[in-house]
Amino acid sequence: MRDWASLSRVSTDEQFEEGESYETQRSLNLELIEKNEGKLYKEYLEDGVSAYKKRIVQRPVMVELLEDVAKGKVKNIVAFKRDRIIRDPEDYYFIRKIFDKAGVKVYFTCQGELPWEHASPSEELMNGLMPLLAKFESMTTAQRVRANVLESVKKGEWRCGRPPYGYMYNPNTKRVEQIPEQAEVCRKIREMYISGLGAGKISHILNNELKIPYVSPAVWHKSTTKKKPRDFWYEGVVTSIVTKPVYMGIQDWGGQWYECPSIDAIFTKEEWDEANNIYQNKLNRKLPHKYFNTTFLFKDILFCAHCGERMIPTYKTSRYIKEDGSESIYEYYHYKCEGRWEKHNSCKQKKHNRKYVEKAIIWHVADDINGMNVEELYLEALKSAKEAARDYLVEIKNLENRIKELSDKIEQNVDDYQATKSEVIRRRLEKRVEEYEQELIQSEQQLKQLHNNPPKTDLEKDDVVQVYKFMQGWRGIMANPNVTNEEKRYLALSVLDKILLTSSGGLQIKYKVQKDFGMLVQSPDYGATISG
Numbered sequence: 001m002r003d004w005a006s007l008s009r010v011s012t013d014e015q016f017e018e019g020e021s022y023e024t025q026r027s028l029n030l031e032l033i034e035k036n037e038g039k040l041y042k043e044y045l046e047d048g049v050s051a052y053k054k055r056i057v058q059r060p061v062m063v064e065l066l067e068d069v070a071k072g073k074v075k076n077i078v079a080f081k082r083d084r085i086i087r088d089p090e091d092y093y094f095i096r097k098i099f100d101k102a103g104v105k106v107y108f109t110c111q112g113e114l115p116w117e118h119a120s121p122s123e124e125l126m127n128g129l130m131p132l133l134a135k136f137e138s139m140t141t142a143q144r145v146r147a148n149v150l151e152s153v154k155k156g157e158w159r160c161g162r163p164p165y166g167y168m169y170n171p172n173t174k175r176v177e178q179i180p181e182q183a184e185v186c187r188k189i190r191e192m193y194i195s196g197l198g199a200g201k202i203s204h205i206l207n208n209e210l211k212i213p214y215v216s217p218a219v220w221h222k223s224t225t226k227k228k229p230r231d232f233w234y235e236g237v238v239t240s241i242v243t244k245p246v247y248m249g250i251q252d253w254g255g256q257w258y259e260c261p262s263i264d265a266i267f268t269k270e271e272w273d274e275a276n277n278i279y280q281n282k283l284n285r286k287l288p289h290k291y292f293n294t295t296f297l298f299k300d301i302l303f304c305a306h307c308g309e310r311m312i313p314t315y316k317t318s319r320y321i322k323e324d325g326s327e328s329i330y331e332y333y334h335y336k337c338e339g340r341w342e343k344h345n346s347c348k349q350k351k352h353n354r355k356y357v358e359k360a361i362i363w364h365v366a367d368d369i370n371g372m373n374v375e376e377l378y379l380e381a382l383k384s385a386k387e388a389a390r391d392y393l394v395e396i397k398n399l400e401n402r403i404k405e406l407s408d409k410i411e412q413n414v415d416d417y418q419a420t421k422s423e424v425i426r427r428r429l430e431k432r433v434e435e436y437e438q439e440l441i442q443s444e445q446q447l448k449q450l451h452n453n454p455p456k457t458d459l460e461k462d463d464v465v466q467v468y469k470f471m472q473g474w475r476g477i478m479a480n481p482n483v484t485n486e487e488k489r490y491l492a493l494s495v496l497d498k499i500l501l502t503s504s505g506g507l508q509i510k511y512k513v514q515k516d517f518g519m520l521v522q523s524p525d526y527g528a529t530i531s532g
Contacts, residue, residue: 003075004038005065006030009046009084022047028109029078036107041074066095069102081110082130092130142414142433149434153253156261160251160438161431162217164244165237166266176246176263183266185212189241190267190275198486199238200294206233208317243279248272253434254441295333297358297489298499302335305500305508307347309339314351335501349503361499364507366475380511384497388455399447406440471495 006029010022022045033040046061062085068074077099079085085106086092099106099116106116114130153159158176163169166182185206192202206212214233241247249265251258267275296313303310316332335357337349410433417429477483477491500508 002039002041003073004033004036004040005068005074005077006033006040006043007046007065007077007079007084008043009079025080025084025109028080032078032107032109033076036076038076042068066098069098069104072102074104075102076105076107078107078109081108081113082116137418141418142410145414145417145430145433146437149430150253153251153258153260156259158251158260158262159434160246160253161435164240164246165215165217166241166247167217167264174262176260178264178266182215186241186247186266189238190271193238193242193275194278198294199235202238203233203235206238239279242272242275245272252438254438255445294489295485296335296354297485297492298335298361298496301493301496302357302361302499302501304337304339304347304349305502305506306349307337307339307345309337309343309345309347311335311349311352311501312338312342313354349501352501352505357501357505360505361507361509362475362478365496365509366478368509368511369471369474372471385455392450392455396447396450399443399450403440403443403447406436406443410436410440 006026008022008025008029026043026045029043030040044061044065046059065074065077069077077085086095098104108116149159157174158169163176166179166186167176168179169175170177188210189202189206192205193199197205206214212233214231214237216231245252245257246260246263247266248269248271249260249263251260251263294313295315299313300310312335314332314334314336316334318330318332320328320330322328333354334351335354336351337347339345340347340349341351413429413433413436417426417433420426420429474491474495478488495511496509498510
């Protein structure tokens with residue numbers, strides 16, 4: 001009767017370790033079946049699956065085997081070792097119960113492996129302890145890997161994965177060396193940043209004016225990712241160049257900074273401090289700095305009144321060749337409904353010219369402010385404070401979920417590290433654990449910062465009076481060509497919460513009040529400096 005099953009499992013795609021590769025396991029399993037004069041019913045292969053990090057329901061091959069056992073199709077199971085079947089202590093007794101009920105016998109081909117059957121209480125105890133020992137081994141391996149990496153970081157070795165833009169790792173010298181042409185671009189970016197330009201504007205200049213291509217340090221390969229790295233400049237890259245300590249020869253590992261002599265610094269400490277101080281000053285404005293320096297004043301707060309989706313900014317250029325052979329470039333700026341143009345829903349919202357929409361909003365808000373009174377503003381402020389408290393709780397929950405996800409990923413990679421003897425795979429997994437560890441520590445720090453800085457709900461009427469005076473300068477600030485677009489956007493995000501735009505150009509505006517503005521703005525209407 002064909003009632004024998006062969007179970008083989010490998011945790012990684014390249015796990016060719018001695019005695020535990022798929023072919024070795026399969027060969028030993030079939031040899032034992034033949035030795036016992038059994039007939040094979042089916043071979044079960046779990047490829048790239050961790051028996052410790054994934055529960056039974058997440059292992060489709062194991063689920064299939066258990067179903068065949070329950071149906072009476074399998075009476076004998078052969079595996080290389082016990083951990084090929086189960087490593088999770090919680091799942092051990094569940095599988096054991098199913099096997100015992102069906103009268104299944106389990107055989108192991110690895111010499112020295114304890115038998116599955118329990119002839120005595122001591123053997124029962126040992127089999128129950130084996131999954132716990134496997135878990136303990138994984139945890140100690142993780143601790144050892146982290147300790148070894150930290151020790152090498154303290155010695156000045158580079159252990160932060162792939163170097164960022166401007167650098168390359170030389171395996172011969174074990175140094176992080178500059179790429180000359182990219183390092184020069186980094187210096188240009190810093191010069192533009194300290195001159196007052198924002199990351200978005202710098203990205204635009206690099207892409208459209210200087211025509212400097214962005215070369216991502218990421219190694220793209222279709223076997224590891226389906227998404228090709230960006231080949232153009234964007235705000236995140238520019239910001240990282242002026243804020244990452246690696247550019248002044250410092251290695252950031254797990255939120256801690258360490259001197260790294262193996263890094264060929266592009267900036268001096270004084271140069272890096274100058275740019276980073278500008279970045280920190282923008283952060284202190286309470287609103288995310290990336291929102292300020294943009295051509296679109298009402299980005300992220302303008303929504304479609306028909307479907308509720310965002311009105312997203314669009315920028316388009318067209319080139320026109322004149323009769324004399326010269327070239328003219330035309331730029332078009334619009335707001336368009338994300339629902340219609342990106343998600344393709346049934347919304348009929350049209351594209352709106354940025355200039356006309358923003359002018360209409362500015363005058364609409366100015367008229368509203370002139371008709372406001374402090375009592376109405378105070379009630380709106382209290383309402384906004386409640387919404388801020390709700391958003392605060394959501395952000396905490398999202399961070400807690402991300403921390404748990406990162407912890408699970410670290411444990412899974414450590415388990416794979418412990419399961420393989422391949423040095424190539426171990427280096428790759430070690431690097432991956434380092435990256436997850438750094439993100440985990442940063443997420444934990446963000447969560448701690450949120451807990452230490454809950455939103456303020458004790459808004460006093462005097463605060464609202466002060467903000468009301470601030471809002472009175474709206475029209476003069478927005479109409480003043482000498483006020484930068486960044487300052488106008490800051491005022492807009494401080495005053496406005498949400499704007500609904502209809503296809504015909506109708507507006508419905510919701511206001512908010514913030515206590516801390518942190519910016520000085522010259523109001524042409526009042527001729528005095530107004531601060532929040």
